[in-house]
Amino acid sequence: MPRPEKQLTPDESPRDWLGAEVRYWRKERGLRTAALAALVQVSPSLLEKIEKAQANCGQELAEQLDEVLKTGGVLTRAWKMVRRQTEKRRGETERPNPGPLEGSVHSHQGRILDSETSLPSGSPGPMYRRAFLATSGLAAFAPKDLAALVAPTAPPELPDRMRQKDIANVHAIADLIHREDNAHGGGGLVGVIASGVMQWAVTLLSVPCSEELVAPLRAAVARLGIVVGASRFDSYAHEDARIAFKLAADCAEEAGDWHLRAKAFSFLARQAIWVGDPDRGLTYAEQGLVRADRLTPTIQAMLQSARARAFGKMGNVSATLAAVGAADDAFAKSNAADDPPWMSYYNEAQHHGDTAHALYDLAVLKGQDPARASRRFEIAVDGHGDDYARSRAISGTKWASLLMAAGDPRQASAIGERALNDAGNLTSQRAADDLRELGRLARRYRGLPEAEYLRERISATLQA
Structure with a gap:
């Protein structure tokens, strides 16, 4: 009788997270340890130890695993985090500790990426912290104060009670990230901003809120989760992106916003297709099309084009052509006046590109x-x-x-x-x-x- 696999603890350290990602992607591709070990030319025992964080994974092996498992670079990125943590700890042991400087900003040493900040009571658990705080301990920002985002001097201040202006701020920030991401890409400063604001947005969900603002708040966080996820996807922070998209889908469902829900599933589909899992991507696209009667023709066209891309990657000629036809038929009925404002990007150019x-x-x-x-x-x-x-x-x-x-x-x-x-x-x-x-x-x-x-x-x- 085979022994049960050891329960992994990805939140313990970057090396634990890397091991957990290796196991996740190995299972996603339906490979046993021995089969994957043969493909990357290492022993099965070494691969087992890497998954359990009992052995180091070198850069070359991480790159080979990314290529074989078609992760989109996830494991190489995780390896870099392990290296940064190792170098940081080595530096700390080689220099004396002079103690805190007067007026200095204190950072909280994190677990998974050594950059986690403390969150207020009632905030989301480690799964969300792991993704949203992965690359930044940045505080929240208002659209007027980007400097405070990049170099915060205090923890984010949360309102005592949610107001309409707070929800408007979430939308304004989402619009800003969407605009910069599309013009410049999801890396660099755009990625830093995206990571920081998601921390703030998630904590807003725990702030007391009047009944009439519950749905608008969740819709706003869903919208922000989508644009943050898109930015993280573009910079290959795939775990961050997946969790952001799933959070967005959950918030959209709670808000009763079928359009935002469809958009979240559209991005989940595109990401899955990009990392080499078109079957899962097709499932996500189909989930987005649930109750298509509640979706505008433009949003239906967006999801049909995602289905077409999944079928295309599978090499299914007839299904791809049928899905492209369905997307064209839906787009022919588009009326911008019926669409939510954030769908304005899906114009003729976007449809034909998709x-x-x-x-x-x-x-x-x-x-x-x-x-x-x-x-x-x-x-x-x-x-x-x-x-x-x-x-x-x-x-x-x-x-x-x-x-x-x-x-x-x-x-x-x-x-x-x-x-x-x-x-x-x-x-x-x-x-x-x-x-x-x-x-x-x-x-x-x-x-x-x-x-x-x-x-x-x-x-x-x-x-x-």
Whole structure:
């Protein structure tokens, strides 16, 4: 009779968290320890010890595990946290402790990432702290005071009782993060801000609130959870993103907001597809479409395009084309006046870019006609303005990759050059990975000057 697996304690330390993530992704991919060990060429006993935080995982092994398990870089990121903690502790043991300076800010030593701050009584448990405080101990901010967010001098002040203006602040912050994330990507300062404000928003749920403000507060936190999750997804902080999206879905359900609930499930679907689990992504998209009669045509189109992307990754040609058709039919009925204001981003450019990604997989993986995806990518690139520079860069890069794989490499190189002009200004892991894919495809055309120059520019951009 097999022994039961040891219960892991991911909140104990970064190394424990890394081990728990290895086990999580191994099971997600349906692999036994011995099978995974063989794929990365280590002993099963070493892998078991890494999962139990009884042995160190090197950078090269973390990168191999990410590649085999298709995590999107989760384990390499976790390895970096382990290294930072080790270096920090080594530094602390090598220098004398001079004691606190007068007027200095005291930080609370955390467990999982050594950056956790103390939360007020009644705040969410370790699962939420682990995700939302993972990269920042930042305090809350009002839209007027970004400096206080980046360098807080005191714990966040919570209102004695929720008021309408507090809820309006949550919406204003969500709008700010959404705008900056789409223009610049989810890394850098945008990521820092996103991590910090989620701590504040979650604690607001424990503040006394009048009955008529309960639903609006939960809807506001759901909206913020979606934009924070989107930012964390873009910077490959996948666990943070998953929990933010799930919190958003729960808050939206409690608020009775079917549109926000659908948006949360749409992002859960897209993230699952991105990290290599299209089956789960399809399930999330279907969950979002529950009671589709309560959703606007635009939101239905958004979810149908997520279904199409899942089917595309599965290589299911007929189901992908049917889902793209359903998305087009829904979008044809769109009326901006019926949509919530935060859906204004889903315009013609966004719709064509989303559906083009599904058709891209059919062209590259199944040999289908690339012209259908190419035309949609062209509409997306032409239609996205500077406010959505990341979407324009990603669609342009994918369009170039499509033509590099199944079209004219000279045209692909020219389109890739334009996409690089946008991508070079972003802090987006997704955009960077798409550039790597384009660079790999361009290798097929060694000796073609345009493709060689494009590869050089991609390499320089990624290094920068």
